[in-house]
Amino acid sequence: MAQHQGSAKADRVARRRAEILRAAVQLFQEDGYHATTTHAVAERAGISVGLIYQYFGNKEDLLRAAIVDILGEFRDRIPAAMSQAGDDPEARIRRGFRTLVEVIDGKPEATVLSYRESMTLAREGRDELKRLEVETAEPFRQAIEDGISSDDFRAVDADLVVHNLLLVAHGWALKRWRLSGWLDLDAYVERELDLLLRALRP
Amino acid sequence: MAQHQGSAKADRVARRRAEILRAAVQLFQEDGYHATTTHAVAERAGISVGLIYQYFGNKEDLLRAAIVDILGEFRDRIPAAMSQAGDDPEARIRRGFRTLVEVIDGKPEATVLSYRESMTLAREGRDELKRLEVETAEPFRQAIEDGISSDDFRAVDADLVVHNLLLVAHGWALKRWRLSGWLDLDAYVERELDLLLRALRP
Amino acid sequence: MAQHQGSAKADRVARRRAEILRAAVQLFQEDGYHATTTHAVAERAGISVGLIYQYFGNKEDLLRAAIVDILGEFRDRIPAAMSQAGDDPEARIRRGFRTLVEVIDGKPEATVLSYRESMTLAREGRDELKRLEVETAEPFRQAIEDGISSDDFRAVDADLVVHNLLLVAHGWALKRWRLSGWLDLDAYVERELDLLLRALRP
Amino acid sequence: MAQHQGSAKADRVARRRAEILRAAVQLFQEDGYHATTTHAVAERAGISVGLIYQYFGNKEDLLRAAIVDILGEFRDRIPAAMSQAGDDPEARIRRGFRTLVEVIDGKPEATVLSYRESMTLAREGRDELKRLEVETAEPFRQAIEDGISSDDFRAVDADLVVHNLLLVAHGWALKRWRLSGWLDLDAYVERELDLLLRALRP
DNA sequence: CATGAATGAGGCTTCATTCAT
DNA sequence: CATGAATGAAGCCTCATTCAT
Numbered sequence: 017m018a019q020h021q022g023s024a025k026a027d028r029v030a031r032r033r034a035e036i037l038r039a040a041v042q043l044f045q046e047d048g049y050h051a052t053t054t055h056a057v058a059e060r061a062g063i064s065v066g067l068i069y070q071y072f073g074n075k076e077d078l079l080r081a082a083i084v085d086i087l088g089e090f091r092d093r094i095p096a097a098m099s100q101a102g103d104d105p106e107a108r109i110r111r112g113f114r115t116l117v118e119v120i121d122g123k124p125e126a127t128v129l130s131y132r133e134s135m136t137l138a139r140e141g142r143d144e145l146k147r148l149e150v151e152t153a154e155p156f157r158q159a160i161e162d163g164i165s166s167d168d169f170r171a172v173d174a175d176l177v178v179h180n181l182l183l184v185a186h187g188w189a190l191k192r193w194r195l196s197g198w199l200d201l202d203a204y205v206e207r208e209l210d211l212l213l214r215a216l217r218p
Numbered sequence: 219m220a221q222h223q224g225s226a227k228a229d230r231v232a233r234r235r236a237e238i239l240r241a242a243v244q245l246f247q248e249d250g251y252h253a254t255t256t257h258a259v260a261e262r263a264g265i266s267v268g269l270i271y272q273y274f275g276n277k278e279d280l281l282r283a284a285i286v287d288i289l290g291e292f293r294d295r296i297p298a299a300m301s302q303a304g305d306d307p308e309a310r311i312r313r314g315f316r317t318l319v320e321v322i323d324g325k326p327e328a329t330v331l332s333y334r335e336s337m338t339l340a341r342e343g344r345d346e347l348k349r350l351e352v353e354t355a356e357p358f359r360q361a362i363e364d365g366i367s368s369d370d371f372r373a374v375d376a377d378l379v380v381h382n383l384l385l386v387a388h389g390w391a392l393k394r395w396r397l398s399g400w401l402d403l404d405a406y407v408e409r410e411l412d413l414l415l416r417a418l419r420p
Numbered sequence: 421m422a423q424h425q426g427s428a429k430a431d432r433v434a435r436r437r438a439e440i441l442r443a444a445v446q447l448f449q450e451d452g453y454h455a456t457t458t459h460a461v462a463e464r465a466g467i468s469v470g471l472i473y474q475y476f477g478n479k480e481d482l483l484r485a486a487i488v489d490i491l492g493e494f495r496d497r498i499p500a501a502m503s504q505a506g507d508d509p510e511a512r513i514r515r516g517f518r519t520l521v522e523v524i525d526g527k528p529e530a531t532v533l534s535y536r537e538s539m540t541l542a543r544e545g546r547d548e549l550k551r552l553e554v555e556t557a558e559p560f561r562q563a564i565e566d567g568i569s570s571d572d573f574r575a576v577d578a579d580l581v582v583h584n585l586l587l588v589a590h591g592w593a594l595k596r597w598r599l600s601g602w603l604d605l606d607a608y609v610e611r612e613l614d615l616l617l618r619a620l621r622p
Numbered sequence: 623m624a625q626h627q628g629s630a631k632a633d634r635v636a637r638r639r640a641e642i643l644r645a646a647v648q649l650f651q652e653d654g655y656h657a658t659t660t661h662a663v664a665e666r667a668g669i670s671v672g673l674i675y676q677y678f679g680n681k682e683d684l685l686r687a688a689i690v691d692i693l694g695e696f697r698d699r700i701p702a703a704m705s706q707a708g709d710d711p712e713a714r715i716r717r718g719f720r721t722l723v724e725v726i727d728g729k730p731e732a733t734v735l736s737y738r739e740s741m742t743l744a745r746e747g748r749d750e751l752k753r754l755e756v757e758t759a760e761p762f763r764q765a766i767e768d769g770i771s772s773d774d775f776r777a778v779d780a781d782l783v784v785h786n787l788l789l790v791a792h793g794w795a796l797k798r799w800r801l802s803g804w805l806d807l808d809a810y811v812e813r814e815l816d817l818l819l820r821a822l823r824p
Numbered sequence: 825c826a827t828g829a830a831t832g833a834g835g836c837t838t839c840a841t842t843c844a845t
Numbered sequence: 846c847a848t849g850a851a852t853g854a855a856g857c858c859t860c861a862t863t864c865a866t
Contacts, residue, residue, distance in 0.1 A: 032829095048337050050252040054857060064831045069858065131392075132334050135250050176409055179397065183389045184382060190333075191381060198377070207378055211417040256840060257849095266848045268842080277840065452741055454656040458861060459828095468827045470863080479861065535796075536738050539654050580813055583801065587793045588786060594737075595785060602781070611782055619817040638850090660836060670852045675837070 033071045036061045041082045045125030049079055049133045079133055080141040086126035087148035089119050095155045105163030106213060109181075112156055113212075114205050116185045121201055127189035153178045160216070169216040177216065184208050235273045238263045243284045247327030251281055251335045281335055282343040288328035289350035291321050297357045307365030308415060311383075314358055315414075316407050318387045323403050329391035355380045362418070371418040379418065386410050437475045440465045445486045449529030453483055453537045483537055484545045490530035491552035493523050499559045509567030510617060513585075516560055517616075518609050520589045525605050531593035557582045564620070573620040581620065588612050639677045639687075642667045647688045651731030655685055655739045685739055686747040692732035693754035695725050701761045711769030712819060715787075718762055719818075720811050722791040727807050733795035759784045766822070775822040783822065790814050 039061035043052040054075055058065045072078045094112050101111035120127045134145050156178045163169035188195065188204055195204060241263035245254040256277055260267040274280045296314050303313035322329045336347055358380045365371035390397065390406055397406060443465035447456040458479055462469045476482045498516050505515035524531045538549050560582045567573035592599065592608055599608060645667035649658040660681055664671040678684045700718050707717035726733045740751055762784045769775035794801065794810055801810060 028829095051338075053855085065857090066832065066859080067830060070829075075857070132337065135334065136253075172413070173401075173409055175400065176406075177413070179389060179393060180382075180386060180410070180413065183385050183392075187381060187385045190385075195381065199375075204378075207375055208382075211374070211379070211382065215413040215417040255838085260849095267840090268848055269846080271841070272846075455742075457859085462828095469861090470827055471825080473862070474825075536741065539738065540657075576817070577805075577813055579804065580810075581817070583793060583797060584786075584790060584814075584817065587789050587796075591785060591789045594789075599785065608782075611779055612786070615778070615783070615786065615821040619821040634850095659834085671836090672838080672853065673851055676850075681836070 029071075032063075032067075036063070036068055036071055037078070037081055037085065040078045041085075041123070041125050041129065044079065044082060044129055044133070049129070049136055076137060076141070079129070080137055080144070082126055083130040083134060083137075083145060084148065086119070086123050087130065087145060087152065089123075090116065090152040091148055093119055094152055098155050098159065105159045105166065105168050108159040109156065109163075109213070110209055112159065113181060113185060113209055116152075116182075117188050117201060117205050120185055120189045124189040124192055127186060131186065131190065149182075153182060156181055163216065167218065170218050172216060177212075181212065184212070231273070234265075234269075238265070238270055238273055239280070239283055239287065242280045243287075243325070243328050243331065246281065246284060246331050246335070251331070251338055278339060278343070281331070282339055282346070284328055285332040285336060285339075285347060286350065288321070288325050288332065289347060289354065291325075292318065292354040293350055295321055296354055300357045300361065307361045307368065307370050310361040311358065311365075311415070312411055314361065315383060315387060315411055318354075318384075319390050319403060319407050322387055322391045326391040326394055329388060333388065333392065351384075355384060358383055365418065369420065372420050374418060379414075383414065386414070433475075436467075436471075440467070440472055440475055441482070441485055441489065444482045445489075445527070445530050445533065448483065448486060448533050448537070453533070453540055480541060480545070483533075484541055484548070486530055487534045487538060487541075487549060488552065490523070490527050490534065491549060491556065493527075494520065494556040495552055497523055498556055502559045502563065509563045509570065509572050512563040513560065513567075513617070514613055516563065517585060517589060517613055520556075520586075521592050521605060521609050524589055524593045528593040528596055531590060535590065535594065553586075557586060560585055567620065571622065574622050576620060581616075585616065588616070635677075638669075638673075642669070642674055642677055643684070643687055643691065646684045647691075647729070647731050647735065650685065650688060650735055650739070655735070655742060682743060682747070685735070686743055686750070688732055689736040689740060689743075689751060690754065692725070692729050693736065693751060693758065695729075696722065696758040697754055699725055700758055704761045704765065711765045711772065711774050714765040715762065715769075715819070716815055718765065719787060719791060719815055722758075722788075723794050723807060723811050726791055726795045730795040730798055733792060737792065737796065755788075759788060762787055769822065773824065776824050778822060783818075787818065790818070 036057065040052070040057045043056055043060055046052075047056075054065055054068060057078070058068055061068075068078070072081060093115055097115040098108045098112040101107045130145065134142060137145070157174050160169060160172070160174040160177055164171055164174070188201070199207070238259065242254070242259045245258055245262055248254075249258075256267055256270055259280070260270055263270075270280070274283065295317055299317040300310045300314040303309045332347065336344060339347070359376050362371060362374070362376040362379055366373055366376070390403070401409070440461065444456070444461045447460055447464055450456075451460075458469055458472055461482070462472055465472075472482070476485065497519055501519040502512045502516040505511045534549065538546060541549070561578050564573060564576070564578040564581055568575055568578070592605070603611070642663065646658070646663045649662055649666055652658075653662075660674055661671055663684070664674055667674075674684070678687060699721055703721035704714045704718040707713045736751065740748060743751070763780050766775060766778070766780040766783055770777055770780070794807070805813070
């Protein structure tokens with residue numbers, strides 16, 4: 017029973033945290049981090065200001081949590097998706113890129129946030145972001161290196177291609193207001209992959 | 219003589235404005251727009267706070283001016299550089315892209331600023347930015363369309379390629395802290411152009 | 421049996437109250453009244469915040485109780501000690517002063533508290549303190565008056581001497597950090613009594 | 623002229639600081655440090671809140687300044703007064719004690735403050751207070767040592783006598799509400815000196 | 825009895841902006 | 846033109862207190 021209580025409580029705590037975080041991410045995206053007041057977050061989440069501070073240390077903590085949230089999802093989903101795609105480097109890249117854009121499409125606000133406000137964080141927070149970013153990039157780098165080894169790809173600069181690949185994926189969130197006028201997610205993914213892979217093939 | 223006075227005065231005014239703007243851009247980049255105080259800008263520029271308000275309406279005006287400044291440079295230099303490159307679509311793109319990255323490299327702070335803080339601006343300011351961005355993109359789009367017409371390029375989505383091209387150019391500023399570890403500007407430009415043009419060729 | 425239950429219950433209540441009060445006095449002394457949070461008191465006492473409010477009306481009540489606690493001990497122990505010392509005014513003063521310093525030494529925090537924070541209390545609370553202070557002073561005043569009547573002492577201002585006597589006793593708590601470097605309680609009591617009584621003798 | 627401007631400006635700055643400090647000391651004394659709001663200080667000083675922070679780092683700084691102010695006056699006036707009193711140890715002590723009580727009488731609030739709130743200060747501030755207190759005590763200690771050497775006084779513990787002397791002087795501020803009912807400053811000083819010196823004489 | 829999540833008033837502090845000199 | 850002292854609105858955060866469980 018103590019166990020039940022414990023997990024019930026842990027659940028409630030997790031749910032509250034998520035509620036607050038959701039409200040914060042929404043407002044950060046709508047108005048920007050600095051223009052968002054803690055009172056606004058509380059109101060959006062349907063709670064009182066004070067409660068925010070029982071789940072997050074301070075406002076910056078909320079920002080860090082918001083950004084870490086999406087980067088964490090990258091780190092968790094990208095490698096999983098890519099390894100499910102088998103051994104073929106091209107297939108792995110296709111699968112990984114699509115997943116990346118899909119995750120970004122699910123939380124475009126948070127993606128933009130991580131571009132816009134990461135400098136707002138103190139060093140400690142920024143270091144955490146860099147680490148997560150590198151972890152996300154790694155499986156892509158690996159697939160490209162594999163493709164080069166197997167002569168599926170030209171001898172390109174793998175790091176640079178990964179840099180482009182991430183840039184283009186983030187571009188879906190950064191410029192969605194313009195792109196979505198004439199492309200949907202599927203078209204964006206396919207056309208970008210077409211361009212990308214053409215540049216890699218021998 | 220009135221003219222001389224007038225232009226001397228106009229010069230002084232322009233110089234002062236530029237000094238203030240330079241200080242502001244530096245600090246906006248170092249600490250972010252919101253963390254930068256008007257007092258800090260004044261101090262960096264070696265003037266008093268009050269004087270800022272004789273050259274700029276308010277703090278947001280300073281931000282807009284900072285961003286417009288670099289976007290204006292894009293608009294002025296890109297078309298000029300591209301038209302100097304002759305008629306060949308590939309040569310025009312090469313020349314335009316290189317110029318773009320060079321301008322960005324000259325004021326990386328301002329570029330990052332325009333990504334980070336453009337949402338901070340009120341609608342009026344944001345509209346101005348969009349206009350400038352479109353103007354910058356146009357010559358690239360034209361070169362690609364020309365290349366497609368002349369069968370130098372495949373029938374790609376020109377808007378998408380321009381989107382990528384700008385994204386990658388901005389990437390030089392956004393991720394310079396990482397890229398500069400292994401690439402200099404020349405190498406970045408050449409390798410990116412190599413990837414880009416390969417994807418365009420039939 | 422109802423009685424047994426009642427007193428057992430009363431005991432438990434009294435013990436809890438004392439536990440909370442002890443935690444509060446410790447923290448009030450360590451950090452000051454205002455810097456001490458009710459949560460900290462609860463934690464130190466090993467209970468929940470809510471429980472504090474079942475034993476004390478509010479935080480100020482806790483402060484009043486803490487101060488009253490020590491002043492009450494003065495009022496209880498000083499007269500008792502002095503009357504045990506017989507009729508000789510000097511002996512009574514010696515005995516009373518020593519007891520006073522001993523009680524203070526036992527709860528120096530609370531003594532300092534009553535100096536530092538008594539003004540924090542509302543009028544009602546402060547009046548209670550004044551009453552207790554006067555009650556503590558009275559037996560000393562009486563002994564001095566008796567000494568003057570019996571020509572053991574000069575015709576000094578009894579109230580002033582009591583004022584000094586209390587001041588010096590409190591000084592043991594107020595400046596203990598300095599005094600304890602070179603004096604122990606016994607030496608302090610003896611030397612102070614020596615000075616005090618010399619000033620009283622004809 | 624630059625000099626005139628400079629000193630005029632320095633004067634204005636000093637005057638403002640003093641005005642704010644005066645308002646703060648008044649309110650700290652009336653309501654206690656913690657119950658005094660920065661807005662109340664501003665209102666009492668007839669200025670805006672923001673201005674406080676151009677003259678003092680923060681609220682605690684204001685408290686420290688208030689306490690240092692009076693302790694600084696002790697340090698400046700006591701030695702001066704005592705050295706003017708000539709060589710006789712008793713005369714020096716008389717003169718010093720009287721000056722001490724007079725200074726205290728001039729700013730009783732600040733004296734009480736230094737007792738009540740010194741613990742509120744961070745270590746740095748407290749260390750400064752201790753230093754000032756020791757400097758104030760020193761001339762008294764010297765006079766007593768001299769008196770002992772010249773056989774004017776018994777071989778008492780000089781540090782202890784200084785401790786008492788300061789305690790009794792502070793007592794004028796701490797218990798003024800009671801003492802002033804029957805004694806004026808002159809009477810207090812004379813009677814206390816009578817008691818004190820009697821205890822010292824052989 | 826006991827808990828501790830939740831509340832929300834209120835405090836300290838910052839900083840863009842103004843204006844008298 | 847230029848200064849910088851002064852303003853005051855507004856934000857972040859704390860913490861005493863309550864109440865449903």
